[in-house]
Amino acid sequence: MAINEPSQQLNTSAGTYRKKEKRKKFLVILGFMAPALIIYGLYVVYAIGMTFYYSMFDWSGIDANFDFIGIQNYITLFQDLTFWQSLKNNTLLIAASLFTQIPLGLIMALLLFSPVKGMRLFRTVYFMPFLMSTVAIGILFIYIYDANFGLVNQLLGAVGLDSLQRGWLGNEDTAIWAVIVTICWQFAPFYMILFRAAIVGIPEELYEAADIDGATGWKRFSNITFPLLKPIIVTSAILSIIGALKYFDLIYIMTGGGPNNATDLMATYMYDQTFTNFNMGYGSTVSSMMFIIAFIVTVIIITLDNKRKADY
Incomplete structure (x- = not known):
């Protein structure tokens, strides 16, 4: 058991190092992608979600009052x-x-x-x-x-x-x-x-x-x-x-x-x-x-x- 301990510790250290390297690469990639992801999320994903949200209301787009009507717009x-x-x-x-x-x-x-x-x-x-x-x-x-x-x-x-x-x-x-x-x-x-x-x-x-x-x-x-x-x-x-x-x-x-x-x-x-x-x-x-x-x-x-x- 004592003989195998150094090799086990070495494998553990190597595994930890690989995980850190992968995490570092992931963060670098995420950093480069972040501006595009933010713009895409704001102008596409968020916009689509808000479109579905507004479809549940009777709203002119100008008035401050929102009348929730559920799926009535879809029925119409x-x-x-x-x-x-x-x-x-x-x-x-x-x-x-x-x-x-x-x-x-x-x-x-x-x-x-x-x-x-x-x-x-x-x-x-x-x-x-x-x-x-x-x-x-x-x-x-x-x-x-x-x-x-x-x-x-x-x-x-x-x-x-x-x-x-x-x-x-x-x-x-x-x-x-x-x-x-x-x-x-x-x-x-x-x-x-x-x-x-x-x-x-x-x-x-x-x-x-x-x-x-x-x-x-x-x-x-x-x-x-x-x-x-x-x-x-x-x-x-x-x-x-x-x-x-x-x-x-x-x-x-x-x-x-x-x-x-x-x-x-x-x-x-x-x-x-x-x-x-x-x-x-x-x-x-x-x-x-x-x-x-x-x-x-x-x-x-x-x-x-x-x-x-x-x-x-």
């Missing part, structure tokens, strides 16, 4: 036809983002690798919509869709399709689609950059091996490029869905949610309830529901992707 929300219309519009925007922006971004990224002269110019042209101010884009397309002298109606008249001319942003049936087209035009270049960066990271040896095996064109894309792009496609889908659920800018600029709430999204409806109608409690309820929907959808996508990876 589920009976609110305007909210369901805004959710429907958000769903349309999600579908358009997934099946328009991402495919367009992938196509443009692939075109940038084509052996055509002047690709640098095309790269700039493709990315230009994303660089433009959202306000500038909104005003530009208001004039493009104008019923009297807008470019769309002028082109339709030039090709003899006068019967299709209309006030695109003033018609309840076409306003949401006109804005969705504008949104897709603006954000497709963002996904182009993501896909281009991912394609650059694909090892050139894989394409050289494909050339040796005689695989060109579509086979190269379907067997090499597309499978290796799946992780960035999933990431793009998550960004697209979350962005579509909380989208606000162009709708507010181009239509303000009109005509007759036909283009309202959850974000614009929340803004109107909170800052126009001064109904902070109900606006917080709409905002809380936006968070819940976005969280559930994101968890589902990540779960399905993890399952796909496990099966693979």
